Amino acid sequence: MGFVPSAQRLPLDEVLVGDCVAAMNALPASSVDCVFADPPYNLQLGTAGLLRPDQSRVDAVDDDWDKFASLEAYDTFTREWLSACRRVMKPNATLWVIGSYHNIFRVGSALQDLGFWILNDIVWRKANPMPNFRGKRFTNAHETLIWASRSAESKGYTFHYEALKGGNEDLQMRSDWFIPLCTGEERLKDAEGAKLHPTQKPEALLARTLLSATNPGDVVLDPFFGTGTTGAVAKRLGRRFIGIEREETYANAARARIAAVTQLSQAALMLAPAKRAEPRVPFLSVIEAGHIRPGEVLTDERRRFKATVRPDGQLGVGPVCGSIHKIGALVQGLPACNGWTFWHAERNGRPLVIDSFRETMRGAMASAG
Amino acid sequence: MGFVPSAQRLPLDEVLVGDCVAAMNALPASSVDCVFADPPYNLQLGTAGLLRPDQSRVDAVDDDWDKFASLEAYDTFTREWLSACRRVMKPNATLWVIGSYHNIFRVGSALQDLGFWILNDIVWRKANPMPNFRGKRFTNAHETLIWASRSAESKGYTFHYEALKGGNEDLQMRSDWFIPLCTGEERLKDAEGAKLHPTQKPEALLARTLLSATNPGDVVLDPFFGTGTTGAVAKRLGRRFIGIEREETYANAARARIAAVTQLSQAALMLAPAKRAEPRVPFLSVIEAGHIRPGEVLTDERRRFKATVRPDGQLGVGPVCGSIHKIGALVQGLPACNGWTFWHAERNGRPLVIDSFRETMRGAMASAG
DNA sequence: GAAGTCGGTGAATCAGCAC
């Protein structure tokens, strides 16, 4: 432990190096307004390593800090750091934790057991997730954040409802957020150009949490500071931070990163989220929404070709089945085909292009991002 | 308990009325292929009731079945029904559970503790969620499903990867699903026109889970059957079901609802054959069929590497010979290689991937029965 | 300079069968 902060004074806008539980226990009680925590996920990967289809190796998280002997050991660790957080939180402070299905159920249960009161679970929908290379599961395309107040009695927590609504085209901000991964310029690299930290979070994610649940000048504590995304965003948004990080290398990188950040003007602090490209609509969703029935026969505009709609969102022609695009190409003998503009369903005695159903769906999805 | 099923016979396509743990314990072990469970959420609402902005009262879930004395009582209940499910699941069966932040962390922790192996967490993004009337939180716009196999060793579970991909415009199905709430015609009403069940799930949600993770003819168990959405969808998709429901009123509504459902045609049900189920074609057969000549030189697509086809179906590079896969890995210096997609033969002056010969062979094999 | 191509990569609990 390289620091001994006074029990009276908060080490503001500093990165403390050491074990987070010990460091938090050295801070005064009831002293921070918000906690953001990105704890180890306890991934338990296989020993063989995962290969991509091109035989390159996936650079997975295999760091020592993510290794726990058992679920019980992980639970003990979780209760300890959550308890330490709770002690330093002001009565109306709130806590954010991010995790995946590997750990988030353990974390959620533990914080309920400790008396935290869950306000929302938030889904970070990744714009560009890693695919599932083996084709054995659904693409793991999201992570979960839990937002909780210190207790059920903490009614006075900060939540900028109106600002969030204004930044969301006057619709309430939902619990599912669509945000890209941290890549490109934003991703910190080491001298060799490799990623400096395996799990650096996007600043956009932190920005939305801090804008939602803190005021300018509030103190934000991050017990798993890593390369300091929380600190960088806090400084830019005019919040104070306390970072705790076990690895000196990460702490140093975080200090340099934060030093380069400048605070936004007060006026610029509440930006509207950028508009995303039009949402992609799976053909299966069009069936699920009831626009097209399973078993219905689709044709081209001039009714020369026919195909049957399957309940899984594929089209069938005789024994062959595939996506709307693939089957469209097949029946025409072409290398490719846009199924949305090729296939039609009979409505009011006339062929209606299925792309019109997609347009309808997009209208419904617009409010949901 | 109004039923005593034989330990030998499965009560298929029936609704059993009674406590789900007792009912499951009366079923034979290792007998069902899939479980879908929508347990009580333990909502812990305040006693005052929630008012909309126009002062009308929100018709919230306040039924007795959703009341538990404490988190511990809810955990005990959860472990009991999950254990009973696990006993009746076949070794490669999978379990789906749906919940919200009130209960899903308890459920997820409990099933991990019991030895289930989480395959994915799935986010059901609601197209039309109820707004947050007080403006104190984010709109609760999603629920979470956990998909788990019976144990980490259950590698042979059903997952229709190719069919899902085909229904999603040839992209892997992600873990976030956008599906509307159950409303309108689909929502069951009582004699007064009020909703019959407070938490009826949309059939589209069940359809996607059953299409993903079961085969036609599979047995799907639902221990919290309610008004029988699982049974209705299972019947329509050609699956068998076992429903267990405590309330006679709901069970009767479910029976009537399911009786009115007709199964989709066999043609509409047929799933795309999984790629791995396609017949294996030895490389030697491709030579024997005359698609490739012994002595012919194969190359990679860009003609950087060369190998000679031997009459026994191996490839030779200088003094070394081996399978198309082994030699492909060798020349590239990789640990492994799919020779079918790596090697090309010159046809019409251009490299043609040898996998296309395999496709041709498969077509011939299929038509030959 | 613009447009297109190519390679790299992201918190991953990611095989099945014969012997």
Place this chain on the structure above:
DNA sequence: TGTGCTGATTCACCGACTT
């Protein structure tokens, strides 16, 4: 049950490079 062989498998984005 363990070992070893065969073989099935990826999407969105970014940056560097080529045309």
